[in-house]
Amino acid sequence: MTTTTTETIAPGTGPQFGAPYGVTYWPDVDAIAKASHELVTGPRPRLSEARRAEVDAWFDDHCATSKAHSAAAMTRIPGGVQHNLAFNKPFPIEIVRAGGAHLWDADDNRYIDFIQAGGPTVLGSNYEPVREKVIELLHDCGPVTGLFHDYEYKLASIIHDFMPSIDMFRMLGSGTEAAMAALRAARAFTGNAQIIKVGGHYHGWSDPLVYGLRLPGTANLDAAGIAPGALADIAEVWPDDLEAMRATLEANKEKGGTAAVIVEPFGGESGVTPVRLDYNHHVRELCDEYGALFIFDEVVTGFRTGPGGAQGFLGVKPDLTVFGKCVGGGFPAAGGVGGRADVMSVFGAGIGAPGGVRALVGGTLSANPLTCCAGYWTLVEIERTQAAVVAGRAADRLRVGLETLIAKHELPFVTYNLGSIVHLHTSGILQLDLREPASFAEVGPRKESLEEFGAAFTAEGLVTLAGSRLYTSLADTDEVVDDALARFDRAFEGVVLEPIS
Ligand SMILES: Cc1ncc(COP(=O)(O)O)c(C=O)c1O
Numbered sequence: 114m115t116t117t118t119t120e121t122i123a124p125g126t127g128p129q130f131g132a133p134y135g136v137t138y139w140p141d142v143d144a145i146a147k148a149s150h151e152l153v154t155g156p157r158p159r160l161s162e163a164r165r166a167e168v169d170a171w172f173d174d175h176c177a178t179s180k181a182h183s184a185a186a187m188t189r190i191p192g193g194v195q196h197n198l199a200f201n202k203p204f205p206i207e208i209v210r211a212g213g214a215h216l217w218d219a220d221d222n223r224y225i226d227f228i229q230a231g232g233p234t235v236l237g238s239n240y241e242p243v244r245e246k247v248i249e250l251l252h253d254c255g256p257v258t259g260l261f262h263d264y265e266y267k268l269a270s271i272i273h274d275f276m277p278s279i280d281m282f283r284m285l286g287s288g289t290e291a292a293m294a295a296l297r298a299a300r301a302f303t304g305n306a307q308i309i310k311v312g313g314h315y316h317g318w319s320d321p322l323v324y325g326l327r328l329p330g331t332a333n334l335d336a337a338g339i340a341p342g343a344l345a346d347i348a349e350v351w352p353d354d355l356e357a358m359r360a361t362l363e364a365n366k367e368k369g370g371t372a373a374v375i376v377e378p379f380g381g382e383s384g385v386t387p388v389r390l391d392y393n394h395h396v397r398e399l400c401d402e403y404g405a406l407f408i409f410d411e412v413v414t415g416f417r418t419g420p421g422g423a424q425g426f427l428g429v430k431p432d433l434t435v436f437g438k439c440v441g442g443g444f445p446a447a448g449g450v451g452g453r454a455d456v457m458s459v460f461g462a463g464i465g466a467p468g469g470v471r472a473l474v475g476g477t478l479s480a481n482p483l484t485c486c487a488g489y490w491t492l493v494e495i496e497r498t499q500a501a502v503v504a505g506r507a508a509d510r511l512r513v514g515l516e517t518l519i520a521k522h523e524l525p526f527v528t529y530n531l532g533s534i535v536h537l538h539t540s541g542i543l544q545l546d547l548r549e550p551a552s553f554a555e556v557g558p559r560k561e562s563l564e565e566f567g568a569a570f571t572a573e574g575l576v577t578l579a580g581s582r583l584y585t586s587l588a589d590t591d592e593v594v595d596d597a598l599a600r601f602d603r604a605f606e607g608v609v610l611e612p613i614s
Pocket residue numbers: 231287288289290292315316317318377383410411412413437438447448
């Protein structure tokens with residue numbers, strides 16, 4: 114197995130500003146690329162037929178309520194579940210209880226929770242001190258009034274304290290809305306239309322940003338239902354390719370100039386394709402050279418990396434930052450955009466907006482007291498408990514344990530972590546390189562194998578994000594991590610390698 118851990122960074126030191134961080138090393142991106150290439154060009158990891166039968170039997174024997182309820186839901190809900198993160202093979206499990214590091218389903222099976230609701234619950238699930246503050250607020254004014262509440266100011270202020278680049282903050286309803294608003298602000302402020310994104314980076318599902326999703330090179334492959342015009346002023350550049358970024362910025366000069374470059378600062382899909390440690394510094398320089406705004410999408414990294422986010426850790430100052438997830442502490446309606454006061458002033462709206470520029474954003478439930486209260490106390494608690502550091506340490510322990518298991522079972526899997534975000538590439542579906550024609554035939558079987566592994570992990574009591582990503586939290590003690598590793602050990606026993614023709 115190729116080792117992916119070469120560059121060591123002491124926690125809370127290095128190029129960062131701000132509070133302590135949970136990232137203790139930066140992975141060797143060349144080693145990851147090499148190992149990922151071997152994973153997708155070598156034999157396909159699959160679950161053996163016997164093990165698949167055992168997993169199916171486990172679901173049938175242990176999850177009767179989930180099976181019945183999800184079958185009923187198929188008649189009223191497209192696809193049977195409302196959430197993209199729900200894992201549907203062999204059927205979705207119904208979660209009824211959450212606390213700390215664990216989830217319980219409707220049949221009272223307990224799971225270790227590495228999905229962490231897709232990232233926001235860095236304090237652990239259903240964290241009591243935040244829940245109590247929210248209940249207090251609900252007693253006082255209910256979830257929403259449509260008028261100003263002091264928690265709006267408290268949240269904007271604490272974000273500024275943690276991230277000095279955020280002069281001003283506009284709270285919105287989701288990360289998707291926030292990314293959409295960031296593009297709008299960039300276009301309104303610069304007067305330019307062109308946007309550059311990086312292949313595989315995810316910024317929600319708004320019309321202009323459903324472009325080049327998940328796998329680099331996919332352009333408008335996922336854009337069914339979106340008018341071609343919505344994608345006309347957006348370009349996708351290959352990850353880690355600064356020359357392509359420069360060439361696109363140069364070409365955009367002919368189209369009136371680039372409004373903004375938007376990135377996930379650790380790499381697409383929270384680091385599925387991790388960037389080099391200095392990548393964002395170079396993009397910052399390119400943006401300055403070409404007069405484009407630089408937007409960090411910190412929906413995942415914001416506060417999960419540490420109170421200062423990826424920007425604090427990396428020491429890069431974006432013009433605008435997109436927030437979601439942690440900014441609402443796992444409570445609904447979590448999103449917002451913040452950054453330079455002069456750019457943010459385009460959201461002033463109404464008759465007070467400077468120079469007549471008015472970019473309308475907002476919504477009935479945006480910045481409701483409940484979410485602002487939950488977000489504020491979540492950030493207070495993240496700092497007080499050093500949750501990102503604790504979660505990062507848990508993730509390091511998990512990753513080291515996974516490396517040992519991968520070597521023990523002689524598997525081609527690839528694992529590394531970026532603080533509390535652990536990647537475990539098993540099937541290689543997201544590592545396929547669409548520039549190589551042979552990759553297309555691999556999409557179907559590797560999707561199947563990802564589903565097999567996801568189901569096998571669940572049957573061992575491990576809930577992961579799509580079978581390949583594991584978020585850790587403050588609640589992940591050494592005992593929880595070691596318990597998880599024993600379960601992965603059993604799950605890895607059923608893996609076979611299927612030759613590809
Ligand atoms: C990096 C990133 N940006 C934006 C979004 C969209 O946020 P939301 O799901 O709140 O719309 C996500 C969601 O997973 C994300 O991971």
